[in-house]
């Protein structure tokens with residue numbers, strides 16, 4: 385998996401989910417999913433399981449929650465986390481081929497997953513396949529082209545962002561595409577909610593962006609000169625800091641009655 389994360393993915397994801405920003409947008413998504421009592425909720429790319437308990441709480445004692453992820457280490461963390469809750473199941477699997485029958489779930493969820501997959505349209509088609517008629521999907525996916533970082537020479541920042549979009553995240557502009565992909569793949573997009581993360585602290589931002597590592601790669605790939613890279617990294621680590629990036633929460637419904 386290609387990520388901007390600079391440490392072990394499961395540790396990083398658990399801490400991000402527990403951060404103020406992570407908690408706020410994740411709570412918003414659960415709310416918008418309108419999960420009924422007794423619902424079956426499928427979390428595609430559940431990672432270490434940050435959202436599974438919230439889905440179980442929302443679907444009540446008769447509900448069922450299934451988390452799938454291709455990373456066996458993340459699934460092991462998720463399994464330990466939810467071990468006592470009989471209504472939650474987790475399994476290693478590929479979200480391009482969801483091991484569930486058609487029309488078998490009421491809600492499907494992704495959070496920062498489709499940005500990494502080989503075939504975004506196939507994952508959305510799978511969500512449409514497994515949803516029951518009138519079922520709802522919520523896709524929370526970033527758009528890395530919305531990244532802004534305060535730096536006196538905007539052309540340097542633009543080159544850094546372009547490197548991320550071109551080489552670091554596989555589907556870096558997926559946030560803006562999901563609504564249209566839903567409409568093409570058997571779902572109807574009903575609402576898109578923008579969520580913008582603001583970072584004023586360089587150290588917290590660095591845990592997401594991995595500035596030194598990504599900048600070094602940008603130099604190797606010819607996006608930044610060595611002199612610009614030194615100036616960029618020096619500025620980020622010593623001057624007042626501001627960065628932001630947006631993700632889009634796309635809510636879509638499976639047609640039918």
Ligand SMILES: C[S@@+](CC[C@H](N)C(=O)[O-])C[C@H]1O[C@@H](n2cnc3c(N)ncnc32)[C@H](O)[C@@H]1O
Nearest residue numbers: 397429430431434453454455478479495496497
């Ligand atoms: C940024 S993490 C998000 C995890 C979780 N949704 C959360 O909010 O903490 C992306 C996850 O997508 C998973 N993933 C990427 N491609 C996948 C695929 N083809 N099938 C299953 N999982 C995949 C990764 O293993 C990783 O756990």
